[in-house]
Amino acid sequence: MTDEQAAWLHAQIDEDERTALRVPEKDRTWTLDGTIRSGSSTDDVVDWVYIEGAAEHMVLNDPNRALREAGLKRRILAIHRRRADITGQPGGTFDDCCHGCGYEGDCDDPVVGNVNDCPERHALAAVYDDRPGYQEMWSQP
Known part of the structure; x- marks a missing residue:
């Protein structure tokens, strides 16, 4: 993407x-x-x-x-920016999430699921x- x-x-x-x-x-x-x-x-x-x-x-x-x-x-x-751009390992569940907005919960779900919604x-x-x-x-x- x-x-x-x-x-x-x-x-x-x-x-x-x-x-x-x-x-x-x-x-x-x-x-x-x-x-x-x-x-x-x-x-x-x-x-x-x-x-x-x-x-x-x-x-x-x-x-x-x-x-x-x-x-x-x-x-x-x-x-x-996109999590996949940070990790350099595309193909993950949260590739398009905003890495900068962070993660929350027991499973470290992204706060913002798509970087375009940041x-x-x-x-x-x-x-x-x-x-x-x-x-x-x-x-x-």
Whole structure:
């Protein structure tokens, strides 16, 4: 079984990272003093923003933050993946369960029987609900 949801999520995270990396490294941290400035130089003006609150929002979501967020999302996906992908031994009863959601009971039954129903992965996918390929079923808690 292929993990279409994980592949799609990785593609979205990769696009976020590529976008952030297009900004030169010295300009990836933004500050605000009436004008958005990048890097450590006070001469590097990113752009004027005329929409109320937009400048503050941009500064709080600078490229360095986008890169940190991409790394964190990848870590979450590395934890919340198919059991068969973890064990490397497909053919088991719980191959498609979410290993990251854990197991319970005397028989160690999976908490989430199918990784595509994992609430953590649904939360990650919801961030990208406006992008092509998003599936409405991923919005379920």
